[in-house]
Amino acid sequence: MKISAKKYAEALLDATEKENLSEVAEKLWYKLQKDNNYKELPKILENLKVVYAENKDLILTKVSSPAPLKDEEIQNINKIIKDTFKKNAYIDNIIDPTLEFGYRIEALNKVFDNTFSGKMNKLKSHLVS
Amino acid sequence: MEALASLGIDWKLLIAQAVNFLILLFILKILLYKPIIKLLDERKTKIEKGLADAEKSTKNLEKAELDAEKIREKAYKESNEILENAKSEANDEAKTIVKKAEKQADEIRKHATTESLVAKDKALKEAKNQISEVVLAALSKTIHEIEPEQKKELSKKAMGEIDL
Numbered sequence: 408m409k410i411s412a413k414k415y416a417e418a419l420l421d422a423t424e425k426e427n428l429s430e431v432a433e434k435l436w437y438k439l440q441k442d443n444n445y446k447e448l449p450k451i452l453e454n455l456k457v458v459y460a461e462n463k464d465l466i467l468t469k470v471s472s473p474a475p476l477k478d479e480e481i482q483n484i485n486k487i488i489k490d491t492f493k494k495n496a497y498i499d500n501i502i503d504p505t506l507e508f509g510y511r512i513e514a515l516n517k518v519f520d521n522t523f524s525g526k527m528n529k530l531k532s533h534l535v536s
Numbered sequence: 537m538e539a540l541a542s543l544g545i546d547w548k549l550l551i552a553q554a555v556n557f558l559i560l561l562f563i564l565k566i567l568l569y570k571p572i573i574k575l576l577d578e579r580k581t582k583i584e585k586g587l588a589d590a591e592k593s594t595k596n597l598e599k600a601e602l603d604a605e606k607i608r609e610k611a612y613k614e615s616n617e618i619l620e621n622a623k624s625e626a627n628d629e630a631k632t633i634v635k636k637a638e639k640q641a642d643e644i645r646k647h648a649t650t651e652s653l654v655a656k657d658k659a660l661k662e663a664k665n666q667i668s669e670v671v672l673a674a675l676s677k678t679i680h681e682i683e684p685e686q687k688k689e690l691s692k693k694a695m696g697e698i699d700l
Contacts (some may be wrong), residue, residue: 480695507679507687508687508688508690508694509691510691510694510695512698521694527672527675530668530672530675534664534667534671535661535664535665535668
């Protein structure tokens, strides 16, 4: 029976709370190789974020920015998430220099994008339509 | 007898002649009169038959003429009907052809209109694409040229605009 990426993620999270990380990583890689499932690793890690946020009762918030977020920015975003969803944010920062400036925030079913790239896309849609 | 003798008539001769006459009459009746009567009767019958035939022929002719007239009238009527039918069919056919031609013309017109609209839309879309590309290229060039500090300032400003 094939184990889903979410199941791997749940098991991984459980293991990280009990054992040390290097051992957990080693065991995971061994298991993936044994099951010939190592191509699932990106999906497992993606699911790990979701499962972690669910377990900690946090809002998984994907923030794309041209540079790594500074503490002040993380605090600001966390405040916005808390104001909006009444829960703390678990911020997953995706760095994309092509965005030039601004932030693209995805939380639950909401998306906000004020990056240069996003603005350009909106402008393009507006000009073409 | 004496009286007859005084008139110069020999009564014996008279009787003999009378007898001769009767004999001649009898012979004539047997040999001539009867065949002639028969011949005349036959002739009469033939003539009557001829007259009857002629009358019959006349009647037949009249009947034939009437029949011919009827046939002519019927033929005339039928030919008229055929003509009318042919005219009606020709009219129907003509109407169908005209209708078909109108439909085809409509389709061609619609097709041409659609093609024209499509071409117009395409041209408009291409123009918009080109304009947007130029605008976006200009903006991209501008943003690439600004200093990192200015980008940080823009990001700072963007943080204040976040509204989920």
